[in-house]
Amino acid sequence: MPDRITPNDLAAELGVSTSIVRRWLREQVDRAGETGPWLIDEDLAGRVRAHFGATAAARAKRPVNCTVDECGRAAVARGLCRMHYNRWDRHGSTDRFDAADHQRAKTHCPHGHEYTPENTLVYPSDGRRRCRACRYHRTKPPPR
Template sequence: MTSSQLAAEFGVTRHAVNNFLRATYGPAEGAQRLLDEQQVAEVRAHFVTVAARRAAAREPRTCVVEGCERPGIGERGWCKTHRERWRRRGALEVGRPGANQLAKTHCPHGHECSPENTLVFPSEPGHRRCFTCRYGRPPEPADSPPAASAD
């Protein structure tokens, strides 16, 4: 039997069968590879498994997250919403909005987000700014005397 005949049997290209044979048995010695019964059986077993996986991927199913009724897609079986949530947050749970920002302990320039070094404006509730980045200097400690002016 030839790789072309096996490819026609499974509806795949001859190239796909030859790639599997090359990976399993090494390169062919002649222009065309004639397969013995053992090789044909291995190729059939491989492509039956591949066909079963493809059929399972096409089979409609619901999202694997408990309580979600949307259709699941992909290998993990998540719906689009859960897949996007995982991609953006790294978790499937719905957290408090902005929790990932509040969890940050330093600004992008490496200054600590301590209460003394953090500005919160009333016009932007929930938004924080780094004092050192904004004014170019660290904030003065509250217990130090005000700087004397040179008159």
């Protein structure tokens, strides 16, 4: 009888957790009530490798460092480090908010929507403008 492979072996080989390998096996394989340890033959192991091999490649492609050139800090969200993510979140660009942006900010919101009369809310408390389009989008879950 050839050596059988355990979910542990496959998980280690594929760089995924044993529990997700087991879960996938439970979903894919009818064990007919058998509850002992998983004994995976080459055929099933091949299917596991095919499935998790694809997702492992996708995981490997995900940047772990900030994608902004010459930044190299650890990415926290959207492939950006904390600082660049905050910039992006604040004004829709990872560039520093410079004088040109300040000029532009008079006519457009930080996310590039034009401040037209219809799209502008003015808060009486501080006189600052708010973008209606952004307010509308914020009521929906953020795209992640």
